[in-house]
Amino acid sequence: MSDRKLPRLLQSPAVLLLLVWMLIPLGMTLYFSFIRYVLNSLRRPEWTSPSLSNWRGFGNYEFVLKSKDFLFAIQNSLFIVCSILILTVILGVLIAVLINKTFPGQGIVRVLLISPFFVMPAVNAVLWINMILDPVLGLQGIAIGSINDLIDGLRAAPGVGWFFSLWPELEPISFRATQTSAYAVIIMVTWQWTPFAVLIFMTSLQSEDQQQKEAAVLDGASPWSQFRFLTLPHLARPIAIVVMIQAIFHLSLYAEIEIVSRGTGNKNLPYLIGEFANNNIGAASATGIFAVILANIVAFFLLRMIGKTLME
Amino acid sequence: MAIVAKPSRFSKYGRPTVAWVVGLLFFFPIFWMVLTSFKTDADAVKPEHLIWFTPTLENYLNMTENYDYWRFAKNSVITAVFATAFTLVVGIPCAYAMAFNPSKATKDVLMWMLSTKMLPAAAVLYPMTFLTKSAGLFDTHFLIILVLSLINLPIAIWMLFTYFKEIPKDIIEAGQMDGVSTMGEIKEILIPLAWGGIAATALLVFIFCWNEAYWTVRLTTTDAATLSKLIEGNRAPEGLFFGRLSAVSAAAVGPIVVLGWFCQKQLVQGLTFGAVK
Structure with a gap:
């Protein structure tokens, strides 16, 4: 008995599951984005259940576009993602080139370097914002406090006191404040994802053409031009992949933003959706559709850029 | 030199x-x-x-x-283990079919699967809360296992597909000549051959499930709350x-x-x- 049809059928459970997972909630989001729908309303109780009679057309979209947080959330989302991408790629290339040659303890250094990548985002955020970045009790606060103490001591010292009495008192930075909380998120995510970039670039560097390099050395090429004209072009593809994967993950950053400042001054699109969803489902859904559109624009360019290389 | x-x-x-x-x-x-x-x-x-x-x-x-660490840890272990298992059970046959019986649409299907990863989770937050609450699934292990499997399925299928592609087709076809059924082929030829790749996929999916911090926080309160939820709280x-x-x-x-x-x-x-x- 031939069962040649069976193999194709084996794809269907996965495809069906993903299709349902994608279409049903997204369809509902689309529907809710066109109606008036709130969770609590004493004045208009009819809006508290989804119904076509509450049709609002593009009203929710208009409302969202006009809300003061929306444009900022998009700007902030892109700011956070782009900053992380630039930092991780630059640091990743530098570190990968640095540790690519054999040296004593290379294996241990690799293990030390990769560890942050496996720390769960919630722990990452709690650890950084409290134990490290806290302006009073964290390492930052303690370090700045002790520098100030030292300077205080030097002020009273004979001979150098005149110099240090005009020295400024250092102020610790509060990373839970309005704009700085975005920096805190960028720092912690960069710490977590640079190892990922390093790992991928290192894997790629191991397949670099060594003969070409030797020829370049013979021709008297400087280390810089070797890096610029051989290594960097070789890394083009892994860089594109690192950018794509990180863009996917970081456009939906949530836990870090929630933990650092509960979104104060630092909302991104997912966070704004979460806030609307506390009551105004129509607005949350319209924002969700905007987020889908933004993700699709990014995905379109990125997949174009590297889709072909993935398929080879 | x-x-x-x-x-x-x-x-x-x-x-x-x-x-x-x-x-x-x-x-x-x-x-x-x-x-x-x-x-x-x-x-x-x-x-x-x-x-x-x-x-x-x-x-x-x-x-x-x-x-109450151990209660959350137990939930993390249960959800991550079962989600990994379910992902493999659904993913292996799919990747097998794609690697050894590809159709013209296979590449597009793979790309589409990857694109589901780009869908921002927050966009479907409310519908998911609404659906799971009305189905009585909110804050259950079953729901978290299902969601974790679904979000990791695309990456698992991609990984398995790349591993399976490296297995020579002849070996699989030899099995077909001998009249082994498709399921037998998967069980007796494919899985032993691709064991390393499958283990690697399982490990990676397990890590992602363990660290997941959006759905596990938003779709649970106490019963199915994982370590992410504990730390976040x-x-x-x-x-x-x-x-x-x-x-x-x-x-x-x-x-x-x-x-x-x-x-x-x-x-x-x-x-x-x-x-x-």
């Missing part, structure tokens, strides 16, 4: 030194968390006990009392509980970090879909 470039002083001493400094810097926050976990809550915020202190195990011994200890919070954090990430050390190579292949080797 024709040329022996004289090793410069930098490559002999400078490079290893800088490399070690960078490695230690990146590891430092984890080291600091573990160090703080052995301090009492009072010592943890005293500058004079920054490095010199009397180590104590009380934070670890009191994890149940302080945070204690986000601002205001310096009062640095010791005990470090201990519970270290216990939450420790197993996964160690597991991660063993699958660095597979991680690269898996996350880049085999495009970087």
Whole structure:
């Protein structure tokens, strides 16, 4: 008995599951984005259940576009993602080139370097914002406090006191404040994802053409031009992949933003959706559709850029 | 070798030194968390006990009392294990079909699967809450297992597909000649041959499930709450509980970090879909 049809059928459970997972909630989001729908309303109780009679057309979209947080959330989302991408790629290339040659303890250094990548985002955020970045009790606060103490001591010292009495008192930075909380998120995510970039670039560097390099050395090429004209072009593809994967993950950053400042001054699109969803489902859904559109624009360019290389 | 470039002083001493400094810097926050976990809550915020202190195990011994750690840990283990298993059960047949009986649409289907990963989770937050609450699934292990499987399925299928593609088709076809059924082929030929790749996929999916922090936080309250939810719920200890919070954090990430050390190579292949080797 031939069962040649069976193999194709084996794809269907996965495809069906993903299709349902994608279409049903997204369809509902689309529907809710066109109606008036709130969770609590004493004045208009009819809006508290989804119904076509509450049709609002593009009203929710208009409302969202006009809300003061929306444009900022998009700007902030892109700011956070782009900053992380630039930092991780630059640091990743530098570190990968640095540790690519054999040296004593290379294996241990690799293990030390990769560890942050496996720390769960919630722990990452709690650890950084409290134990490290806290302006009073964290390492930052303690370090700045002790520098100030030292300077205080030097002020009273004979001979150098005149110099240090005009020295400024250092102020610790509060990373839970309005704009700085975005920096805190960028720092912690960069710490977590640079190892990922390093790992991928290192894997790629191991397949670099060594003969070409030797020829370049013979021709008297400087280390810089070797890096610029051989290594960097070789890394083009892994860089594109690192950018794509990180863009996917970081456009939906949530836990870090929630933990650092509960979104104060630092909302991104997912966070704004979460806030609307506390009551105004129509607005949350319209924002969700905007987020889908933004993700699709990014995905379109990125997949174009590297889709072909993935398929080879 | 024709040329022996004289090793410069930098490559002999400078490079290893800088490399070690960078490695230690990146590891430092984890080291600091573990160090703080052995301090009492009072010592943890005293500058004079920054490095010199009397180590104590009380934070670890009191994890149940302080945070109910084991209940959350149990939920993390249950959901991650079953989600990984379910992902493989659905993913292996799919990747098998794509690798050995591809159709014209296979590439598009693969790309489409990847694109579902780009759908921002927040966009479907409310419908998911609404659906799961009305189906009575909110805050159940079943729901979290299902959601974790679905979000990891695309990456798992991609990974398995890249591993399966490397198996010579002849071997599978020889099995077909001998009249082995499709299921038999998967069980007796494919799985033993691709065991390494399947294990790597399982490991990676497990790590992702363990660390997931959007749905596990938003779709649970108590019964199915995982370690992500536990840590997220204690986000601002205001310096009062640095010791005990470090201990519970270290216990939450420790197993996964160690597991991660063993699958660095597979991680690269898996996350880049085999495009970087």
